[in-house]
Amino acid sequence: MDQGKVKALLLSVAIICSAPLVSLAKGAETGDKATLGAMEQKLFFKTYSDDDNEARLARIEKRIFGDAVPGDFAQRLERVKTAVGPQVNPDGTVTGAPAEPVAAAPPPQPVQKADPQAEMERARIAVMAAREEEVAKLLAEGVELWRQKRGPQAIERFEQVLRLDQHNSEAHFNLGVVYESANNLVEASACYHKAAEENPNNRDYQEAITAVEKKLTARKKNDDKAGELRVLAEDAAAAYKRQEYFSALDLYKQLDAKAPNKALVKYNIGTLYFVTKNYTDALVYYKQALKLEPKEPRYQQAVQQLSANLKAGEEAQKQNDQQWQQYQQATGGVGMDGKPTKPAKKDKKALAQQQPQQMPPQQNYVAPAVQPAQNIDFMAGIGIIAKPAHDGLQIVQIGIASRAAHVGLQQGDLIKAVDGNVVKSMADANQILSRKQQGAPVQLMIQRANQMGQFSL
Incomplete structure (x- = not known):
């Protein structure tokens, strides 16, 4: 026999011998997929047939044991099958049960009753697995909604998580973040505290509590200060209505010391100085109010009118002084009665008549102003x-x-x-x-x- 024929014969024998092995390997792989699919359906209510067998087995191990187990694939699969138990398919076949020899028929086995405790435990594991999967999904959706600035929808998702698992610290914390971003500090603080109660060792929760408590303290101080200023303003307004101008002025001065950048307070102090005929100080405070709010028409009018009137009064007094000096020079400083003459007094009444007709304080701090009293009590x-x-x-x-x-x-x-x-x-x-x-x-x-x-x- 020539050498070529020998080689062809040997190749044919090798192909024939290897064919059953390939067929057996494919059959084993198909059986593993069926077993994995049955267990996935039981634990996850769905199958992951697109993944390879190793990834599918690792997912099942994490669900049952908490983490994937290293080792031989076949041994790991047997361990999982034992933990999950056999699956009875709709056609009556059993998936996940130990394979039986094909050559010999098994001896008749007595029918064994199902263990109720085992069945309950398997059912509990399945429910827990489904709930955990739903919780993880809701948490992810809530975080994404918050990132999209959809706070109410995010709150709804996190509250759904708490209905499934009231001790979920992550849901409590995420609710606190959403509430804090909406400036609802009281609710945020309550959520952070609940998260810390569920997981006391989480440093992020403790830091969040500290930060929100600082914000609450600062807000309380601001509220207290605002309340104090409001009381002062109300008292000053009441005093002004009773025409207790000096009491009102004192209260407004206190208000100005506590809130120095309020144009309205400056204007009202100027008005009270105006009412009590202290025109110089009135102009000072009118100018301060105008500096704080340059576009306010009332402040502009008050400054312009009072400045013009004071300037006119000064000019009139200056003219009187010049006339007096001329008279002194002409008479030698001696009147017709032979006594030294005295300079004329400043005509305050004339200046008062040149006042603006009315410069009422604005509302919210004092009542509408009345005409300045000529005879003050x-x-x-x-x-x-x-x-x-x-x-x-x-x-x-x-x-x-x-x-x-x-x-x-x-x-x-x-x-x-x-x-x-x-x-x-x-x-x-x-x-x-x-x-x-x-x-x-x-x-x-x-x-x-x-x-x-x-x-x-």
Whole structure:
């Protein structure tokens, strides 16, 4: 036999011998896929037939044992089949059961009853697996919605997670993040605390609690300050309505010290100076208000009008001074009666007549302004309304939040003296108070019943 025929014969024998082995390998692989598919359907309610057998087995191991198990594929598959148990297919065949020899028929086996405990455990594992998968899906959806700035929808997803698993710390934390981004700090703090209770060792949760608590503290301080400013403004407005101009001015000065960049407060202080005929200080505060809000028409008008009137008054006084000097030079400083002449006093009434007709404070802080009073009741300016009585002035009303109220004066008290001067009429008191500078302390001698006392306002 020649050499070529020998080689052909040997090749044919090799092909014939290897064919059963390939067929067996393909059959084994098909059986593994069927087994994996049955277990996937039981655990995940779906199959992953597009993945390779190794990835599918690892996924099942993670679901059952918590992580993939290294080792031989066949041994790992047997271990998983034992843990999951056999699957009965709709056609009556059993998938996942140990393979039986084909050559010999198995001996009859007694029918074994299913173990109820095992069945319950397998059912519990399946439910837990499905729930965990749903939780993971909802968490991912919530995070994506929050990134898309769809806060309400994100909150809905995280709340669905908590309905499935009320102890899910990640859902509590994510809810806190969404609430904090919406500036709902109270809800955010509650969610962060719940997350920390479920997982005390998570550092991110503790840092989130610290950060949101700082924000809450700062907000409380701001709210407290705003409340204090609101009370001062309301008291000042009430004092202005009662025409207690000096009390209102004092309250606005306090408000200005606590909120120095409020144009409205500056304007109202200027108006109160204007009402009490302190035009120079009124102009100073009008200018400060205009500097803070240059486009406000009221501030512009107040500055322009008062500046023009003050300038006109100064020009008139300057002209009077020049005329006086000329007269002095012509007469030698001696009048017709032979006595030295004196320069004319500044005409304050003329200046007052050149005031703007009305510069009302804006609302929200004081009531609408009235025309400036020509004869100011200085007692009302410190919060006292009184009437003449025997040997003094009897207090009939005390202004709320006024200087008189702060020092403890009461209705019915009898004012015997002001700054050491005995007073018997309102004119006496007003004459004494009119000589004092704005804000200067006032000493009152008070008789209450049969006792005498000194009060400093």
